[in-house]
Amino acid sequence: xxxxxxxxxxxxxxxxxxxxxxxxxxxxxxxxxxxxxxxxxxxxxxxxxxxxxxxxxxxxxxxxxxxxxxxxxxxxxxxxxxxxxxxxxxxxxxxxxxxxxxxxxxxxxxxxxxxxxxxxxxxxxxxxxxxxxxxxxxxxxxxxxxxxxxxxxxxxxxxxxxxxxxxxxxxxxxxxxxxxxxxxxxxxxxxxxxxxxxxxxxxxxxxxxxxxxxxxxxxxxxxxxxxxxxxxxxxxxxxxxxxxxxxxxxxxxxxxxxxxxxxxxxxxxxxxxxxxxxxxxxxxxxxxxxxxxxxxxxxxxxxxxxxxxxxxxxxxxxxxxxxxxxxxxxxxxxxxxxxxxxxxxxxxxxxxxxxxxxxxxxxxxxxxxxxxxxxxxxxxxxxxxxxxxxxxxxxxxxxxxxxxxxxxxxxxxxxxxxxxxxxxxxxxxxxxxxxxxxxxxxxxxxxxxxxxxxxxxxxxxxxxxxxxxxxxxxxxxxxxxxxxxxxxxxxxxxxxxxxxxxxxxxxxxxxxxxxxxxxxxxxxxxxxxxxxxxxxxxxxxxxxxxxxxxxxxxxxxxxxxxxxxxxxxxxxxxxx
Amino acid sequence: xxxxxxxxxxxxxxxxxxxxxxxxxxxxxxxxxxxxxxxxxxxxxxxxxxxxxxxxxxxxxxxxxxxxxxxxxxxxx
Numbered sequence: 025x026x027x028x029x030x031x032x033x034x035x036x037x038x039x040x041x042x043x044x045x046x047x048x049x050x051x052x053x054x055x056x057x058x059x060x061x062x063x064x065x066x067x068x069x070x071x072x073x074x075x076x077x078x079x080x081x082x083x084x085x086x087x088x089x090x091x092x093x094x095x096x097x098x099x100x101x102x103x104x105x106x107x108x109x110x111x112x113x114x115x116x117x118x119x120x121x122x123x124x125x126x127x128x129x130x131x132x133x134x135x136x137x138x139x140x141x142x143x144x145x146x147x148x149x150x151x152x153x154x155x156x157x158x159x160x161x162x163x164x165x166x167x168x169x170x171x172x173x174x175x176x177x178x179x180x181x182x183x184x185x186x187x188x189x190x191x192x193x194x195x196x197x198x199x200x201x202x203x204x205x206x207x208x209x210x211x212x213x214x215x216x217x218x219x220x221x222x223x224x225x226x227x228x229x230x231x232x233x234x235x236x237x238x239x240x241x242x243x244x245x246x247x248x249x250x251x252x253x254x255x256x257x258x259x260x261x262x263x264x265x266x267x268x269x270x271x272x273x274x275x276x277x278x279x280x281x282x283x284x285x286x287x288x289x290x291x292x293x294x295x296x297x298x299x300x301x302x303x304x305x306x307x308x309x310x311x312x313x314x315x316x317x318x319x320x321x322x323x324x325x326x327x328x329x330x331x332x333x334x335x336x337x338x339x340x341x342x343x344x345x346x347x348x349x350x351x352x353x354x355x356x357x358x359x360x361x362x363x364x365x366x367x368x369x370x371x372x373x374x375x376x377x378x379x380x381x382x383x384x385x386x387x388x389x390x391x392x393x394x395x396x397x398x399x400x401x402x403x404x405x406x407x408x409x410x411x412x413x414x415x416x417x418x419x420x421x422x423x424x425x426x427x428x429x430x431x432x433x434x435x436x437x438x439x440x441x442x443x444x445x446x447x448x449x450x451x452x453x454x455x456x457x458x459x460x461x462x463x464x465x466x467x468x469x470x471x472x473x474x475x476x477x478x479x480x481x482x483x484x485x486x487x488x489x490x491x492x493x494x495x496x497x498x499x500x501x502x503x504x505x506x507x508x509x510x511x512x513x514x515x516x517x518x519x520x521x522x523x524x525x526x527x528x529x530x531x532x533x534x535x536x537x538x539x540x541x542x543x544x545x546x547x548x549x550x551x552x553x554x555x556x557x558x559x560x561x562x563x564x565x566x567x568x569x570x571x572x573x574x575x576x577x578x579x580x581x582x583x584x585x586x587x588x589x590x591x592x593x594x595x596x597x598x599x600x
Numbered sequence: 601x602x603x604x605x606x607x608x609x610x611x612x613x614x615x616x617x618x619x620x621x622x623x624x625x626x627x628x629x630x631x632x633x634x635x636x637x638x639x640x641x642x643x644x645x646x647x648x649x650x651x652x653x654x655x656x657x658x659x660x661x662x663x664x665x666x667x668x669x670x671x672x673x674x675x676x677x
Contacts, residue, residue, distance in 0.1 A: 028649055028650075029645055029646050029649050030611055030614055030646050030649065030650055033614040033615065033646070034614055037614065037617070057638070059638045060638075060641060060642055060645075208657065208660075209641055212657070212660075213637070213641070215641060219645050
């Protein structure tokens with residue numbers, strides 16, 4: 025976040041070379057020396073691909089300068105209380121009631137003049153008056169505070185629709201008083217603010233101008249598991265997830281959902297992009313009592329087992345919005361990095377590791393959605409988008425994510441009949457619902473028997489990538505009868521989905537069985553409510569169907585005919 | 601010593617929006633057009649951040665040539 029000053033100058037210079045074309049003109053009027061803000065405002069524009077031309081009025085000449093801004097796109101005004109009269113931050117406190125009143129009346133008429141002369145300007149950004157920089161130490165309100173309050177009330181009551189009033193105290197608070205003020209330059213040359221202040225301030229107000237230019241974000245696309253609720257729906261079940269303040273884990277998710285809902289109220293598109301069974305998620309949206317977001321708040325849903333990049337592409341296409349107007353929120357390193365790599369124009373936000381920071385992180389990004397003219401139409405717009413998304417026929421495109429998978433440095437550790445993993449393996453059979461071909465549940469002692477039996481092969485795997493490890497997340501149990509074998513269990517945690525690890529694992533099992541003299545391998549899929557996504561897994565792996573009924577498919581493959589998928593980006597290790 | 605001088609020139613080039621090659625060893629407020637009082641403030645901030653030092657009031661007034669900047673910086677590092 026914190027870019028050093030020289031670095032910022034360098035970046036801005038680079039941008040300038042590349043962003044030719046029309047310029048957005050900003051005039052800055054002030055009664056202090058403010059010119060140092062120039063590169064910071066420029067930077068905010070340039071990083072959004074806009075060329076800006078910043079010009080400055082004369083020192084302490086706001087009223088005169090306000091008459092000469094017909095050509096400009098935006099006017100930015102720093103009218104500082106400390107300099108409305110020379111030394112006002114200390115002189116204000118010795119003024120008699122009459123004198124104070126005279127000053128206030130005088131400034132009020134100047135405000136009238138300013139508003140009148142800028143009534144035709146496209147957009148005027150003006151800071152509220154602030155006494156904070158000089159009065160933060162005082163317990164009691166003094167004249168300086170009172171005059172400040174009165175002028176602000178007046179300003180607020182008088183401004184026109186083309187004015188945006190900035191609560192500059194919020195910026196000062198974010199920076200801190202001591203770091204926002206540049207006393208050295210203030211006393212020598214009336215330059216009041218520090219570069220730290222300019223950085224934060226420019227970033228704070230940029231959304232106003234970006235909104236005018238149609239560059240605001242329009243859609244917030246959310247993952248589901250551990251993003252809008254705590255837990256994994258496919259594994260923990262509808263009753264096991266939580267997003268309610270009645271539950272310790274759910275409390276932050278209720279807040280995040282409410283924040284998203286308030287965006288929806290202001291015309292922002294809320295969408296879902298989640299690896300889950302659509303029916304399960306719909307059921308939660310329909311009647312989970314903790315949910316704040318409901319079907320009616322959600323414009324578009326991509327709840328399926330496709331990669332999230334393809335889903336985001338479809339979302340942009342179906343809603344007919346630019347990818348650069350989408351913000352995507354997800355908890356997984358894998359998904360966030362995938363999107364960053366393939367769709368860099370989409371802004372991503374990752375659920376923080378410390379979950380208590382989550383709602384505040386969402387707030388920090390709220391201004392991305394800033395809309396200068398929020399109207400009643402905004403709510404209708406949600407309906408329009410909903411219709412639009414139904415209208416456009418969706419066509420799945422399979423993006424080539426192989427390059428990304430290569431960059432992950434996937435390491436797979438395979439364990440055979442490992443007595444150390446018995447507890448974990450039993451737990452996997454108990455807990456895994458979605459990527460589970462047969463959904464056979466086993467106890468610890470049953471697994472122990474398999475591990476010690478010469479007629480069974482129990483294989484498990486662990487996966488690491490450059491972001492970290494997932495632990496033991498996959499298991500297969502094979503019964504071996506001479507030169508025949510049968511896959512009794514094949515399961516994997518959904519956390520490691522999307523990396524083709526399941527195929528690599530199957531590969532390793534088959535190689536090993538071949539070494540044991542197995543010629544034919546049978547397998548079967550047992551349909552449950554939750555494992556629809558793997559209904560064709562063995563078919564994709566090259567097995568042939570020998571029998572098919574409504575809730576079971578039987579397969580077989582001759583090991584001689586098995587053609588392994590080439591997955592060189594997964595490195596296999598044995599017995600870590 | 602040369603490295604220090606080049607570093608200063610790079611900072612100056614960024615602040616004054618010119619190329620480092622356009623900054624002669626004899627550079628001063630009277631030979632560089634963009635080295636006005638406003639940019640002087642920016643230069644001070646940039647140098648302070650780049651070299652992680654602070655200039656005093658007196659020094660800020662004195663460092664109005666490349667030689668003076670270099671001399672002042674050398675005494676601090």
